[in-house]
Amino acid sequence: xxxxxxxxxxxxxxxxxxxxxxxxxxxxxxxxxxxxxxxxxxxxxxxxxxxxxxxxxxxxxxxxxxxxxxxxxxxxxxxxxxxxxxxxxxxxxxxxxxxxxxxxxxxxxxxxxxxxxxxxxxxxxxxxxxxxxxxxxxxxxxxxxxxxxxxxxxxxxxxxxxxxxxxxxxxxxxxxxxxxxxxxxxxxxxxxxxxxxxxxxxxxxxxxxxxxxxxxxxxxxxxxxxxxxxxxxxxxxxxxxxxxxxxxxxxxxxxxxxxxxxxxxxxxxxxxxxxxxxxxxxxxxxxxxxxxxxxxxxxxxxxxxxxxxxxxxxxxxxxxxxxxxxxxxxxxxxxxxxxxxxxxxxxxxxxxxxxxxxxxxxxxxxxxxx
Numbered sequence: 001x002x003x004x005x006x007x008x009x010x011x012x013x014x015x016x017x018x019x020x021x022x023x024x025x026x027x028x029x030x031x032x033x034x035x036x037x038x039x040x041x042x043x044x045x046x047x048x049x050x051x052x053x054x055x056x057x058x059x060x061x062x063x064x065x066x067x068x069x070x071x072x073x074x075x076x077x078x079x080x081x082x083x084x085x086x087x088x089x090x091x092x093x094x095x096x097x098x099x100x101x102x103x104x105x106x107x108x109x110x111x112x113x114x115x116x117x118x119x120x121x122x123x124x125x126x127x128x129x130x131x132x133x134x135x136x137x138x139x140x141x142x143x144x145x146x147x148x149x150x151x152x153x154x155x156x157x158x159x160x161x162x163x164x165x166x167x168x169x170x171x172x173x174x175x176x177x178x179x180x181x182x183x184x185x186x187x188x189x190x191x192x193x194x195x196x197x198x199x200x201x202x203x204x205x206x207x208x209x210x211x212x213x214x215x216x217x218x219x220x221x222x223x224x225x226x227x228x229x230x231x232x233x234x235x236x237x238x239x240x241x242x243x244x245x246x247x248x249x250x251x252x253x254x255x256x257x258x259x260x261x262x263x264x265x266x267x268x269x270x271x272x273x274x275x276x277x278x279x280x281x282x283x284x285x286x287x288x289x290x291x292x293x294x295x296x297x298x299x300x301x302x303x304x305x306x307x308x309x310x311x312x313x314x315x316x317x318x319x320x321x322x323x324x325x326x327x328x329x330x331x332x333x334x335x336x337x338x339x340x341x342x343x344x345x346x347x348x349x350x351x352x353x354x355x356x357x358x359x360x361x362x363x364x365x366x367x368x369x370x
Contacts, residue, residue, distance in 0.1 A: 002240045028146045030066035033109050033215035037225055038102035039292035045281065047091060054089040054099045059216045061126060062110050063105070066142065069135035072128050077119050079133040085124035096124045098288040105226045105289070108215035111145065112138055113193035115207075115286065129190035141196050145215075148199045152216045160317035162222050162243045163302050165264060166340050168252065169216055170265055174257035186234075206254040210237040213253050215239060228289055229278035232253065238264070238276060240292055246307055247296040252276070266300035302342070313363050315346045322368065329360055 006146040038126040042051040061082040072079045086096035095115055103115050114127035132138050152172070156165045177198035180187035186205045191197045195212045197204025204212075210226050217224035230236060231252070238252040243266060250272040252264035264272065272295075279289035310317055315325040330349050331337040332355050337345050339355065 010169075022269055026146075028109075028149060030063035030109060031107070032149065033218040033219060034107045035214075035223070035225060036106065037055060038106045038290045041281075042099065042102060045117075047095060050089045051095060051099050052090055054086060054096065054102050055082070057084055057089075058100055058103050058126065060109065060126075062113055063106065065112065065128075065138075065257050066110060069139045071135050072133040074133070075125075076120075078125055079114075079128045079130055080118075081128055082126040083120070083123045084126065093119050094284055097285045100124060100126075101286050101288060105228070108195060108211040108218070109145065110225065111141060111196050111199055111211075112271075115193055131190040141200060143196055144200045149216060149219050153220055154163075156216075159343070161307075161342075162241070165220060165222060165299060166241055166243070167215060167262075167265060168261070168341060169213065170251065170256065173198065173209065173213065173253050176202060177209065177257065179258055180204050180208070181253065206231070206237040206252075209254040209257070212344075213239050213251060225292065226239050227278050227292060228286070229276060231276050236276070240295060241266075242308075243300050245296075247298070248293045249296055249300050250276070266302075268298040268300070270297045271299065284295075307348075313346075313349060315343060315356045315364055317346075321363075321366065326360065326363055326367070328346050329355060329363065333357070 010123070034136055039052060039055050042048055042055060045051060061084065065081055072081050084095065091099070096119075100117050104110070104115075105350050106339065107113070112128045112132040114129050116127065118125040118127060126264045132141075154171060155172070156168055159165045159168060180192040180197060180201075180203040182188060186192070189197075189201075189207075191201055192204045193207045194204075195208060195215055197208035198212050207228075214224045214226045214277075217239075225240045226237065228235070228237050231238070236254075238250060238254070240248050241251055248270070250264060250267040251273075252267070255264050256262050277285045280291055281288060281291060283289060310319060311321045313321045313325060315328050318324060328337075328339065328343070332339040332344075332347060344355065347359060349362045352358070
């Protein structure tokens with residue numbers, strides 16, 4: 001009976017795994033991976049409605065450049081792709097800058113947006129770094145980044161929890177990238193401060209890690225924010241992400257990469273806040289930042305969460321234990337779909353360090369007795 005049931009399970013595998021949906025690079029738009037968190041926060045500040053209107057104006061211009069491959073000409077030493085009057089929105093110079101940096105932090109795919117702005121009269125000058133002034137360069141990077149998003153989506157889409165997706169992607173990120181230096185100092189190169197750094201060049205500073213993490217997580221449907229502030233004694237960037245229990249947790253892929261561990265993955269505020277301080281709305285210019293959502297004080301306890309919320313032997317975390325869980329083990333043994341990470345741990349039902357027919361037997365007996 002056991003052998004016949006296993007044969008039937010193997011026969012079902014091709015049907016079971018045929019319905020996966022991928023993110024295609026050609027369908028990725030300029031707002032992919034974005035969040036409205038900063039935009040929504042502006043409504044709570046003085047002149048909130050005017051700031052939101054100015055935000056939308058800047059965002060529209062920035063998004064248009066995503067698919068516009070024109071070369072950006074130099075103007076008074078700046079590569080200016082648009083000028084926008086802030087006085088027409090009833091804002092002053094500092095408010096205009098705050099809106100720009102809020103918009104930039106909400107839009108990680110717009111890699112070409114300069115980390116600085118310029119002002120002429122009552123106009124905010126929207127800039128690109130010299131390195132991205134050539135349209136063909138931006139087009140090439142756009143293709144590389146969109147392909148990367150597609151590849152990551154394909155690799156992460158079947159993982160059942162937000163934690164597993166974040167954990168798997170951090171592992172991918174730190175395994176394929178390294179911190180970028182100019183001598184002994186963090187690199188000042190434009191690539192190193194955008195997703196281009198870690199995605200295209202395989203190296204970047206904290207901003208590149210954090211914007212890439214935000215971009216990919218949001219593109220696969222998670223809720224992830226970019227956070228700037230002080231780490232240790234230096235300017236730094238990291239992420240906040242909502243996990244499966246509905247709470248927010250900290251991620252610092254950069255420090256985890258440099259230190260070679262996962263100390264700052266799904267970290268709670270008790271530990272994280274000891275050496276990280278986020279910028280606040282009291283800052284000016286690039287140091288202005290929306291108040292971040294409150295985070296869990298404790299680190300995310302994955303095993304505790306699973307035990308409290310899922311059935312025994314629920315390998316795919318579908319919230320029921322059924323023949324589908326048996327299919328996962330059989331697919332692994334047949335070489336159709338290799339299990340790794342947390343799902344592999346769950347498939348090793350007797351915890352002997354290997355996924356084998358013993359696990360099939362235990363699960364089959366469990367299903368038979370249900």
